[in-house]
Amino acid sequence: xxxxxxxxxxxxxxxxxxxxxxxxxxxxxxxxxxxxxxxxxxxxxxxxxxxxxxxxxxxxxxxxxxxxxxxxxxxxxxxxxxxxxxxxxxxxxxxxxxxxxxxxxxxxxxx
Numbered sequence: 001x002x003x004x005x006x007x008x009x010x011x012x013x014x015x016x017x018x019x020x021x022x023x024x025x026x027x028x029x030x031x032x033x034x035x036x037x038x039x040x041x042x043x044x045x046x047x048x049x050x051x052x053x054x055x056x057x058x059x060x061x062x063x064x065x066x067x068x069x070x071x072x073x074x075x076x077x078x079x080x081x082x083x084x085x086x087x088x089x090x091x092x093x094x095x096x097x098x099x100x101x102x103x104x105x106x107x108x109x110x111x
Contacts, residue, residue, distance in 0.1 A: 006043045006101075008068040013057040013095040016088075021058075023088040028061065031084050036063060039079045041070030057093055068098050 016024035033045045048060040070076055 004043070006064040006066050008065040008070070008101060009099045010063040010065055010071065011097045011099060012061040012063075013093075014059045014061060015057040015093045017092045020088045020092075024086065025059075027086045027088070028059075031086075033061075035079060035083055039070070039073075040075040041066040041073060057095065068100050071098065 014024070014028075028047060033047065036042050037045055042063055042065060044064040046062045048062075050056055050058045050060070065071070
């Protein structure tokens with residue numbers, strides 16, 4: 001069985017103010033990520049917490065996309081416009097990057 005993999009990644013590093021960190025994590029997990037996964041072309045999402053480093057933002061959010069054009073599509077624009085806002089102080093810091101797969105040109109995971 002093959003699982004389709006995307007040709008692009010949306011990578012977002014985030015960190016909330018310390019007093020908002022717990023609410024921020026809850027919002028990302030229960031609200032934000034599920035909303036983004038409803039957007040056509042978003043294939044998967046993963047969230048990581050930094051455990052061994054200083055000077056870097058605490059959370060890493062990786063969204064696998066069919067390709068980078070998903071972020072210019074109508075579905076993504078609608079999601080951004082209608083997303084559920086957090087009920088706490090917004091993120092203190094964030095850094096958003098988009099990566100296009102360059103090798104292999106296409107691919108799939110095989111079991």
